[in-house]
Amino acid sequence: MEQTLDISYLNLFLGYLLLAVPVIIFYHFKTGLIRDSLIAVGRMTLQLFVVGLYLELLFEYNNAWINALWWIIMVLIAAFTIVRRAYLSLRFFLIPLIISLIISLALIDAYFLGIIIRLDEFFDARYFIPISGILLGNCLKTNILGLNTFYQKLNQEKIRYRYYLANGASRSEALRPFMREALKTAFNPLIASITVIGLISLPGMMTGQILGGSSPEVAIKYQIMLMLTIFVATLLSVVITITLANRFVFDGFGNMKKQVLKKNLMG
Amino acid sequence: MYTMIEIKDLTLEFDGHKLYDRFGMSIRKGEKVTLAGESGTGKTTFIHLLLGFVPFEKGEIQIMGQPLHADNIEQIRSSTAYVPQELHLPMTTAGELFYMPFSFRQNRARHPGKKAIQKIFDALGLSTALLGKNLDEVSGGQKQRIAIASALLLEKPLLILDEPTSSLDSRSIERLANLVFNQEKRTVLSTSHNPLWAKHADRTYNLDDHGANA
Numbered sequence: 001m002e003q004t005l006d007i008s009y010l011n012l013f014l015g016y017l018l019l020a021v022p023v024i025i026f027y028h029f030k031t032g033l034i035r036d037s038l039i040a041v042g043r044m045t046l047q048l049f050v051v052g053l054y055l056e057l058l059f060e061y062n063n064a065w066i067n068a069l070w071w072i073i074m075v076l077i078a079a080f081t082i083v084r085r086a087y088l089s090l091r092f093f094l095i096p097l098i099i100s101l102i103i104s105l106a107l108i109d110a111y112f113l114g115i116i117i118r119l120d121e122f123f124d125a126r127y128f129i130p131i132s133g134i135l136l137g138n139c140l141k142t143n144i145l146g147l148n149t150f151y152q153k154l155n156q157e158k159i160r161y162r163y164y165l166a167n168g169a170s171r172s173e174a175l176r177p178f179m180r181e182a183l184k185t186a187f188n189p190l191i192a193s194i195t196v197i198g199l200i201s202l203p204g205m206m207t208g209q210i211l212g213g214s215s216p217e218v219a220i221k222y223q224i225m226l227m228l229t230i231f232v233a234t235l236l237s238v239v240i241t242i243t244l245a246n247r248f249v250f251d252g253f254g255n256m257k258k259q260v261l262k263k264n265l266m267g
Numbered sequence: 268m269y270t271m272i273e274i275k276d277l278t279l280e281f282d283g284h285k286l287y288d289r290f291g292m293s294i295r296k297g298e299k300v301t302l303a304g305e306s307g308t309g310k311t312t313f314i315h316l317l318l319g320f321v322p323f324e325k326g327e328i329q330i331m332g333q334p335l336h337a338d339n340i341e342q343i344r345s346s347t348a349y350v351p352q353e354l355h356l357p358m359t360t361a362g363e364l365f366y367m368p369f370s371f372r373q374n375r376a377r378h379p380g381k382k383a384i385q386k387i388f389d390a391l392g393l394s395t396a397l398l399g400k401n402l403d404e405v406s407g408g409q410k411q412r413i414a415i416a417s418a419l420l421l422e423k424p425l426l427i428l429d430e431p432t433s434s435l436d437s438r439s440i441e442r443l444a445n446l447v448f449n450q451e452k453r454t455v456l457s458t459s460h461n462p463l464w465a466k467h468a469d470r471t472y473n474l475d476d477h478g479a480n481a
Binding site: 157158159160162163164165166167168169170173177181251252253254255 | 315318319320322336337338340341344345347348349350351353354355356357368371372373374418421423427
């Protein structure tokens with residue numbers, strides 16, 4: 001396989017000179033975005049170099065236990081981030097999210113790496129790390145959207161929920177319309193991106209594989225599998241999280257506990 | 268069993284002030300009671316209390332002889348039909364609004380036939396053609412009456428209506444009162460400060476005189 005051409009640090013610096021364009025435009029229109037843009041680029045650089053360092057280590061050792069530990073740490077960080085970004089209480093959601101991410105990710109990783117690719121070494125860093133990372137990143141986005149929609153709507157539209165309950169709906173029947181709306185909100189963007197994939201932009205992983213020397217045919221097959229597994233893993237994680245969390249977030253009368261949402265967002 | 272609702276020594280604080288202080292009330296089976304009172308006297312909160320949506324600190328509530336408790340709340344709610352003052356459901360047509368409560372497992376056997384629907388719509392001065400219309404073409408008053416028609420056809424022992432007269436003209440109020448208050452076997456608890464409505468009830472209970480502010 002042909003090696004990808006490296007970018008020297010001097011040339012990378014030349015790349016940063018591109019930033020002069022947004023700086024000049026933002027300055028001209030007095031947008032106040034220059035500081036935020038520079039901080040964002042600074043953070044991106046630092047984060048990616050740190051990620052690069054530990055990925056180097058992971059690839060160098062390529063030890064199943066270390067890779068699995070990385071997987072667990074990523075799941076914990078993702079669960080923590082989802083709870084915070086969806087404005088929910090850590091107390092009620094952290095454990096359900098950790099469990100649901102572990103279940104959905106483990107199942108889909110096993111299917112993709114074990115059954116489809118048939119890896120000899122299931123935890124091989126070259127496959128296990130990037131594929132789990134992409135799945136987890138997508139779970140993060142969809143869970144934030146899904147959980148936020150479900151619990152905020154339930155709080156804002158209490159009248160509707162109570163109307164269902166007081167007319168004989170079981171709790172799961174009364175929650176079903178909210179689940180439907182949460183799934184629509186969370187999955188419409190993903191379905192839309194699956195629909196236009198390849199037409200509007202080349203997906204990141206496919207581009208990476210082609211740059212890395214794979215043939216477009218191989219890259220396409222991986223991309224198809226990746227989109228399918230993202231779809232299923234994210235859907236499983238949202239449904240499992242809400243199902244598990246709902247065992248704790250309601251009182252005996254079916255009312256959502258006040259501590260479930262962050263205080264500033266309670267209606 | 269002659270008592271539908273029994274409240275003893277109820278104390279409730281809401282938004283930092285005492286809404287009910289050692290409040291008591293009893294409603295007989297089949298009785299039609301209207302709750303009146305100024306805004307802020309807790310009429311809607313009272314209904315939410317009975318349906319288990321608002322926790323109370325002290326006292327006792329019994330519905331159909333059963334204490335209002337988490338263990339039997341589903342059973343209690345299976346005996347109620349409830350229409351809130353304002354109802355915003357994410358539905359397209361008035362028909363979806365009407366049939367929605369019959370989609371719950373517990374109510375499926377109660378799905379009404381064409382004749383029953385026609386009869387109740389006639390009594391309410393509504394056309395059944397409304398059921399095919401989009402909800403944005405239906406007025407607030409019509410929407411409320413469609414939800415009440417649906418609640419009546421559920422044939423539950425306890426009917427709870429929160430401000431059923433708020434969007435209605437006097438003719439529609441008379442029609443609705445004649446229909447609702449002539450349901451012999453059913454207990455009806457409603458909130459309204461409209462005298463046209465209240466005069467049809469067996470009893471009007473003024474929360475101004477009985478709450479913590481009395």
